[in-house]
Each structure stands twice: as structure tokens, then as C-alpha cells.
Amino acid sequence: MLASERFDSIPVSHARQFLEPGPVVLLTTRHAGRDNVMTVGWHQVLEFTPSIISCVVSRGCRSFDMLRASGQCVLNVPTSDMLDAVVRVGNSSGDEVDKFAAFGLERAQAHDVDAAVLPQCHAHLECRLRDDRAVERYNLFILEVTHISARPSPKEPEYLHYSGDGVFMLSGKRVSRRKLFRPEMLGF
Amino acid sequence: MLASERFDSIPVSHARQFLEPGPVVLLTTRHAGRDNVMTVGWHQVLEFTPSIISCVVSRGCRSFDMLRASGQCVLNVPTSDMLDAVVRVGNSSGDEVDKFAAFGLERAQAHDVDAAVLPQCHAHLECRLRDDRAVERYNLFILEVTHISARPSPKEPEYLHYSGDGVFMLSGKRVSRRKLFRPEMLGF
Structure with a gap:
């Protein structure tokens, strides 16, 4: 991680x-000494413990082959100040351009996996490929999160949410309804 | 659908x-003449055509058994005015309470599947179970969307996004970056 940056382990x-x-x-993925980065909007949580998530990586992307080969990746969560870089990454190929240099993305070493983390992003979820049984049919990678680092501030980061056709929604205000939750539903 | 409501097919x-x-x-699910509703935050898109999505439904919930048995459901997308109902649905069980009556949720007939749609919601994605191979391992249902209806307005609905520990994020402002997209990436 950059010396000037402070991230908390989560x-x-x-x-x-x-x-x-x-x-x-x-x-972000790394294989055979090369880094790549792609924009991904199709992901979800599957389980808390172990920490399992899934994401679709399109076949034909360089990242698809790199993730299959290395079995490791990082999901870096960008904030709205990175909008143009996010869009440009999503509309270019690692075969044609060095996306890190072209779009001003810094790299640092991950904690647990062999892939770059992007310190300009708010959070970094380091993952290992856990189950590739749904890859052939759906390009769906089932990953185990093995380390998370995140900036301690802001407390309410403005993320980018894609809604299709070139339009993004930005994270809005937060509201708590903790009082309406059963106690066992809180804390995570 | 309620006579007073107008929804577009999408x-x-x-x-x-x-x-x-x-x-x-x-x-929402229906089986053996009974409707149920639960709050779901773990879902993602898998493919455009056919329109395939996935979602986790916790084992032990009545909805898990109903979805497995009926093979049909509707994903109703609520807006922020429904926050308290969404939280109360997520913190109660259909074994203990009639969630529709208790939390003021109206029901109407779906277009394609045998399950209730919730006309107070902004959009309704009617789905059929396509693949249950990941259910045993991850409670992950792979669904095909067979019909979508949505309100024509507002154009920028304020959805509810759960970030854990009783706190929701509301959809914020929209920004377009269409000019930075390759033409083939637009239109959907």
C-alpha cells in the first residue's frame, strides 16, 4: 500500500x-507477471462465514483467463471521483492499452493475494477462487474473501452504481432503522 | 394489477x-394457495438474453421451500417510502404473521407467473426457476426473468440499498457518461 495512505483491516x-x-x-488480476483491471457490476454476496461472494466476468475478456489461471483477484470499490476512470476501464481492453497508465490508476501490493490493489479506491476485497462449477455455464466465479482493507473515512462514501445505457446512480444519504431490527440481525 | 395503477412492460x-x-x-412466492413475501438483498444479474439473474434465499425461510416447490417468484423493487415495511418484512416470519396484512402490502396478480406482485413497488420482475444446481451448496437460485412491469415515473426512483447493521443507503443522483461508452455498450 502507498506509504501515505492509511487503510483499516475489516x-x-x-x-x-x-x-x-x-x-x-x-x-484486478495478475498472471504471468502482468496486471489487468476491468469494471464489474454483476456481483453479489453468498455467505458471511466463510465470506463468499460471486461475480460474472465476461468470457473473452483478458481478466476471465487471468482469473481462471491465477485463482486470485481483488475487488476494488471506487468512489464517484473515479467515475471517468471506471467508465474508460469498462470500455477498453487490456489487449490494446495499459489501462493503469492510460487512466491514472496507481497500484500497490495486496495483503493476501498476488494481484494489485488500487489505493485510490475506498475498499479492497482480496479474493481466492473457491468454486468454478458455474463458470462454464454462466461465467460466474464463486470467490472467498480472504482480506478486506478500507479507508477509515469518509463514513458514507459515494459509490458508483450502474443502471445501464451509460448512466450511473451515485450513493445517496444513509438512514438507520436499527430499532426495527431483531437483535440477531444486527452487527454485520 | 390494480385498476388505478399504470405500469409499462419493459x-x-x-x-x-x-x-x-x-x-x-x-x-414474493405462492404455493398451495398461500402467498409469502421476504426481503432479499443478495442478488445479481448473470445474462441479458436469456434474461438470467440469481439470488440467495436463506434455508429455513418459508420462501425457500415455496420457491423450490413452485419454481416461480416475483422480485418487487420497493422505493424509499416503503422503508419501514421492507424492514418489518425482513424481520418477521410468515410462520408467525400475515406479512401482507400486518405491513400494509397490497397484492395483485402477476402477468406470467403464479405469485403475487406488489403494486406499491416501482417494478416487478417475474421469474421462473431455471437452475437449482447451486441451491444445495449456496442457497443460490438461478432464475430466468420472464416478464417485467414498472411504473413510468418517477424516472429516477429512490431505491433502498442495504449496507448492513440496520442502515440503508438511498439511491442518489444520476449522472450520464454515455459519451465515454463504445456504442455497442449502450442501449441496455
Whole structure:
């Protein structure tokens, strides 16, 4: 991680905090000494403990082959100040351009996996491929989150949520309804 | 649908428009003449055509058994004015309470499947169970969207996005970056 940056470690069982609201993420992979990054909007949480998530990576993308080969990746969660980079990454191919250099994305070493993390992003979910049984049929990778780091602030980051046709929704205000929850439903 | 309500039919390939931004949904099922509803935050898009999505329904919930038995459901997308009902549905069981009556949820007949739609919601994605191979391992249901209806307004609905621990994020403002997209990436 960059020396100037401070990130907190977050329990892996809290992956929902970052993914369940539905932001697009920047997925980084490394294989044979090369890094790649792609924009991913199709992901979900599957389980708290172990911390399991899934995401679709399109066949034909370089990242698809790299994730299959390395079995590792990072889901980096960008904020709205990174909008143009997110769009440009999603509309280019690692075969044609060095997306890190072209779009100003810094890289740092991950904690647990062999892939880049993007320190400009708010959070980084490091993952290992757990189950590839749904890859052939749906391009669906089932991943185990093995480490999470996140900036301690802001408390209410403005993520980017893609709604199709070139339009993004930005995270809005937060509201608590903790008082209406059963106690066992809280804490994660 | 209620006579007083007007809903548009939306191409099923546009399911991403409603699900990809990451809102919680109210999942309705019907089996043996009984309706049920539960709150679901763990879902994603898998494919445009056919229109395939996935969602986790916790084992032990009545909805889990009903979805397995009927093979049909509706994902109803609520807006922020329904926040308290969404939370109360998510913190109660159909074994203990009639959630529709207790939380003021109206019901109407779906277009394609045998399950209730909730006309107070902004959109309704009617689905049929397509693949149950990931149910045993992850409680993950792979569904095909067979019909979508949605209110024509507002154009920028305020959905509810759950971020854990009793806190919701509301959909914020929309921003377009259509000019940065390759033409073949637009239109859906």
C-alpha cells in the first residue's frame, strides 16, 4: 500500500457492507507477471462465514483467463471521483492499452493475494477462487474473501452504481432503522 | 394489477436497469394457495438474453421451500417510502404473521407467473426457476426473468440499498457518461 495512505483491516465477514449496496467494482488480476483491471457490476454476496461472494466476468475478456489461471483477484470499490476512470476501464481492453497508465490508476501490493490493489479506491476485497462449477455455464466465479482493507473515512462514501445505457446512480444519504431490527440481525 | 395503477412492460433483457444498482427487493412466492413475501438483498444479474439473474434465499425461510416447490417468484423493487415495511418484512416470519396484512402490502396478480406482485413497488420482475444446481451448496437460485412491469415515473426512483447493521443507503443522483461508452455498450 502507498506509504501515505492509511487503510483499516475489516473482518472478512463484513464484505456485505461494501458489496450489498451494489456499487460497480474494479476487478484486478495478475498472471504471468502482468496486471489487468476491468469494471464489474454483476456481483453479489453468498455467505458471511466463510465470506463468499460471486461475480460474472465476461468470457473473452483478458481478466476471465487471468482469473481462471491465477485463482486470485481483488475487488476494488471506487468512489464517484473515479467515475471517468471506471467508465474508460469498462470500455477498453487490456489487449490494446495499459489501462493503469492510460487512466491514472496507481497500484500497490495486496495483503493476501498476488494481484494489485488500487489505493485510490475506498475498499479492497482480496479474493481466492473457491468454486468454478458455474463458470462454464454462466461465467460466474464463486470467490472467498480472504482480506478486506478500507479507508477509515469518509463514513458514507459515494459509490458508483450502474443502471445501464451509460448512466450511473451515485450513493445517496444513509438512514438507520436499527430499532426495527431483531437483535440477531444486527452487527454485520 | 390494480385498476388505478399504470405500469409499462419493459423488455426482459433490461433487468439490469432495476437490479444492477443494487436495491433490496421484496421476493414474493405462492404455493398451495398461500402467498409469502421476504426481503432479499443478495442478488445479481448473470445474462441479458436469456434474461438470467440469481439470488440467495436463506434455508429455513418459508420462501425457500415455496420457491423450490413452485419454481416461480416475483422480485418487487420497493422505493424509499416503503422503508419501514421492507424492514418489518425482513424481520418477521410468515410462520408467525400475515406479512401482507400486518405491513400494509397490497397484492395483485402477476402477468406470467403464479405469485403475487406488489403494486406499491416501482417494478416487478417475474421469474421462473431455471437452475437449482447451486441451491444445495449456496442457497443460490438461478432464475430466468420472464416478464417485467414498472411504473413510468418517477424516472429516477429512490431505491433502498442495504449496507448492513440496520442502515440503508438511498439511491442518489444520476449522472450520464454515455459519451465515454463504445456504442455497442449502450442501449441496455
